[in-house]
Amino acid sequence: MFNRFSLPDLGVGIGLRTVHFGEILAKKPPIDWFEVLSENFLDTGGRPLYVLDQVAERYPVALHGVSMSIGSTDPIDFAYLGKLKELARRTRAHWISDHLCWTGVMGRNTHDLLPMPYTEEALRHTAGRVRQVQDFLERPLALENPSSYVEFAASSISEWEFLARLAEDADCALLLDVNNVYVSSFNHGFDPAVYIDAIPADRVVQFHVAGHTNKGTHIIDTHSDHAIPEVWELYRRAWARTGPTATLYEWDEDIPELSVVHAEALLARGHREPQRATGTHGA
Numbered sequence: 001m002f003n004r005f006s007l008p009d010l011g012v013g014i015g016l017r018t019v020h021f022g023e024i025l026a027k028k029p030p031i032d033w034f035e036v037l038s039e040n041f042l043d044t045g046g047r048p049l050y051v052l053d054q055v056a057e058r059y060p061v062a063l064h065g066v067s068m069s070i071g072s073t074d075p076i077d078f079a080y081l082g083k084l085k086e087l088a089r090r091t092r093a094h095w096i097s098d099h100l101c102w103t104g105v106m107g108r109n110t111h112d113l114l115p116m117p118y119t120e121e122a123l124r125h126t127a128g129r130v131r132q133v134q135d136f137l138e139r140p141l142a143l144e145n146p147s148s149y150v151e152f153a154a155s156s157i158s159e160w161e162f163l164a165r166l167a168e169d170a171d172c173a174l175l176l177d178v179n180n181v182y183v184s185s186f187n188h189g190f191d192p193a194v195y196i197d198a199i200p201a202d203r204v205v206q207f208h209v210a211g212h213t214n215k216g217t218h219i220i221d222t223h224s225d226h227a228i229p230e231v232w233e234l235y236r237r238a239w240a241r242t243g244p245t246a247t248l249y250e251w252d253e254d255i256p257e258l259s260v261v262h263a264e265a266l267l268a269r270g271h272r273e274p275q276r277a278t279g280t281h282g283a
């Protein structure tokens, strides 16, 4: 175990997607683990839940959510958290993650992962909410760094410092998305290596790697392609600090065959093993 929460390195996984349900059930491919989009299974039954039960029976899973809205000023939605906790119990999920963002305010949901103002006030506010959520869920929450296209003029702290201090103050885990770091560094003009090096490595329990769409003036986080070499380089840099940590390849648009997504995910092993072989981590 390399993280302070003693959460396991599940290996290299992919997201559980509807288009792959049939093949997964029929062929039981040797995939290390699946990330489950929580919202797809919270208010459903029938085939989706049947498939999820089958998958959770055979593979390790972790839950990944998009609607906790941890940075919002709206009240925490404990009805949602209750359903999330039950889904985690049902699937024996190794952890629950969501994003450092807000998705709406005053009861309105934009269904977008909106960037937060990085201020001392927002830091105190969010840390308090993360602690409440963790108390309710009775497990650490892993927060993911978002990709963003705009920033608040009011921000007084860098995103990486905000994330690092939030993790310490709330005693939560982190899901480090190295593609998001790259996307935001391009869009906002910061050095992604500085970001990676500032993250408290012992709190990282999972990585995301993904592809994006470069529009020249800006990058859109589409999850629709292979990852570029610069993103894998950030993964190597981060992994050298964290040691063996569960890794997930995200492919959510123009999803190809399962074998293609899995092959892309498996590239992560090539970026992990050299570190291990040199004994960097004593493993």
Ligand SMILES: [Fe+2]
Residues within 6 Å of the ligand: 144, 177, 180, 208, 250
């Ligand atoms: Fe991600």
